[in-house]
Structures are given as structure tokens and as C-alpha cells.
Amino acid sequence: MNAKFYRRNFPWTLEELRRLGKIPDSVLALRAGRTIKEVVAMRASRRIRLAMPPHRWMAREIRLLGTMPDPELARRLRRSYYQVQNERKRLKIPPFRSHKPYRQNHVWNAGEIKLLGRYMDTEVARRLDCPVTVIAWRRKKLKIPPFRRMPERKFWLPAEDKMLGTMPDRELAVKLGRTLNAVYLRREKFQIPPVNPNQKPWNKEEIALLGKYRDEEVATRTGHSVNGVSLKRVRLGIPMAQPKCRPWTAAEDSLLGTDTDKAIAQRIGRDKTTVHCRRKKLGIPSFQETFLF
Secondary structure: OOHHHOOOOOOOOHHHHHHEOOEOHHHHHHHHOOOHHHHHHHHHHOOOOOOOOOOOOOHHHHHOOOOOOHHHHHHHHOOOHHHHHHHHHHOOOOOOOOOOOOOOOOOOOHHHHHHEOOEOHHHHHHHHOOOHHHHHHHHHHOOOOOOOOOOOOOOOOHHHHHOOOOOOHHHHHHHHOOOHHHHHHHHHHOOOOOOOOOOOOOOHHHHHOEOOEOHHHHHHHHOOOHHHHHHHHHHOOOOOOOOOOOOOOHHHHHHOOOOOHHHHHHHHOOOHHHHHHHHHHOOOOOHHHHHHO
């Protein structure tokens, strides 16, 4: 082993780790008897930056000041952003501008005003060679809306209108190459009812039952859901079937108040609310009130 690197790959001592980044890597490698690559690798693994003394500005570097943005020049010269900015300000070199300075008292002509809102602000700024902020400020001052690229409007054909309501909106949208919202709005415009793929089709015999019986009974007879029956009846303008009121008999009236309303309702086949209203109408006390007396 070379006597110069007699401590190569040896464990690092605490004193050596404290010197990382405080002195040049070559000096630390010479004093510790290690290679420079070993010192650099240890410093990089511990994320210790090497304190570099400021080096003098060369003539070729000074000529680049102001020719490009300071961050870009700092990256190319391997200097910090503040070093580039301070040197440029010390030499009184103006910063880099991607466009010509636009005068604040610039008089806008008719041709320039026509461009506002007709194209995007970035495009107008490129054509007039001025900042985008100036274009946006002038457009807002003249109350000109920004440019918006509207999609091509696809007109509806008569053959497409005939297909509305013949299949679900989602399937028709895929078939016509349109959005689901466009198909829905077009169908609602012509007041065409939607098609449910799981819905059973209606025949003439089933439609004739609507309004003659209650929706629950029609749903039981036809196999449709209660909501489907109600929706079909409302769309056809058929009123709801009103059950005929069964007249009260003397025997039923004599039972009122002899037991609870619920028990009497089950005995005579009426609703509990109907029994309660009939008893109140005749002024008969409830079974609980009679029991208390």
C-alpha cells in the first residue's frame, strides 16, 4: 500500500468528520492519509457543502452579464444567483429583457386595439412585442372579454333527432359521438321521455289499467315497479284512481269506543285513521278514556 494513503478505508474519526467542508478536500485527504475521492464521497453522503472562496470575475464572464437571465447565467458559470446579480448591479448593467421596453404613454392605434380579445393575450404580446401584463391591463380597461377558443358546434341531423328516446342516452351518445349532456339536453328540448334499459315495455292492455286501479295494484298486475307505474300515468296525463269510500253501518258505529281504534280497524277492515276520525265525528270517547271513567 502506498505510504501516502496509509489510512485508506479506515474508519473515520470524530476529528476528521468535523473538518469536512471547513478545509479543502485535497488538504483534508493529505492530512488524514486518505484519497480525495474518499473525502468527497464522505462529505457528499453527509450533505456537507464545501466552503469555496470567492474567485475573481473573468472578462469573458463579465461580457455575459445582462445577455441572459441571472439564474441561467449563474447555472452556466457555476456561481450563485446572488453573486451574478450583485456583480451586474455593481457594474450598472441592466437586467436581461426578453422584449423591448414598452412605453407607458404608448398611444394605441385602431389596428392594435382590434387584436385585443381576437387572439390570446400571449399572442398579442408577441405580435406587439410588449409584456403580457400590458395587454391584459389594456383589454380589461376597454372591457374586452378574453379570447376563448370555442369548440366546433356539431349540428343535429333529422335522422339523429329520430333516434332520441329509442335507446338510453349513454348508448346514443356513444353511437352519435356526442357527450351525454348534449343528448340529454336535446331530448329534453323535444320533451321525449328517456328509455330505461331495465324497464319492461308497456302494451295497450297495461296502459288501459292506469287510473282504474291504484298504482300499487297496477304494479302487481303488470309486473312494473310502483314508481314506473306512477311515472307512466303522469306522462300520459291520467289522474290517480280514487278508491270509493265505503259507507259506515250501524253495527260498525256501535263498535266505536268499545276497544282501541287499532283493534276495531282490524276487525272491520278499515284504516286506523279512518276509525279515529269517525269516532271523533260522532263524539264517542276512546277506549282508554272510557276505561279511566
